[in-house]
Amino acid sequence: MEALGGYPVKSSGPKIRKLTVLLSMTVGVGCLFLLQPTRLLKPRKPVDFYSFEVKDAKGRAVSLEKYRGKVSLVVNVASHSEQTEEAYESLQELHKELGTSHFNVLAFPCGQFGDTETGTSSYIEAFAKSTYGVTFPFFGKIKMMGSEAEPAFKFLTDSVQKIPKWNFWKFLVNPEGKVVRFWRADEPMESVRQEVAALVREIIVKKRAEL
Structure with missing residues (x-):
């Protein structure tokens, strides 16, 4: 060129x-x-119960991560069920007995069983505290069945392959966020107390060994 x-x-x-x-x-x-x-x-897919985020009774987002390392008894509660008074009294007694350092009752109101839970989340919490003196944490009202089921609660039911048939089913979650057992509403509370106390003792022994 x-x-x-x-x-x-x-x-x-x-x-x-x-x-x-x-x-x-x-x-x-x-x-x-x-x-x-x-x-x-x-975002990572939740791998255990404590990996989820839920709403509290006031509608604010709450990470269940704050309960990791503790034992949790997760219960679908209702204000106007035939078991309400007895259930709240026994749950509060257990919550008070084992304290919040290693254990919590976590209450999730559900309105899918007739007219046993019709109020708003904030009303449900206030009613339980004023009427039955409960001090354990309350979360927003959820659905447990159907396409709108609360993901955190669905994790519980999927883990045990059982869907609650009524109010006050109890799911025992270990410190790692895994479901280790569940109880139906009509099962004795003493069985629940023994299992919860055993897990709490394991936490205490482990902590002492690490000192």
């Missing part, structure tokens, strides 16, 4: 091709870099 005046000029074709390839590689690497944070920030 000749320029004006007859002097030869080297072809720039190979250089242009090299620059094009280099630019393409740079853009590709840049795109991967930009996409990386999105991949890293993708």
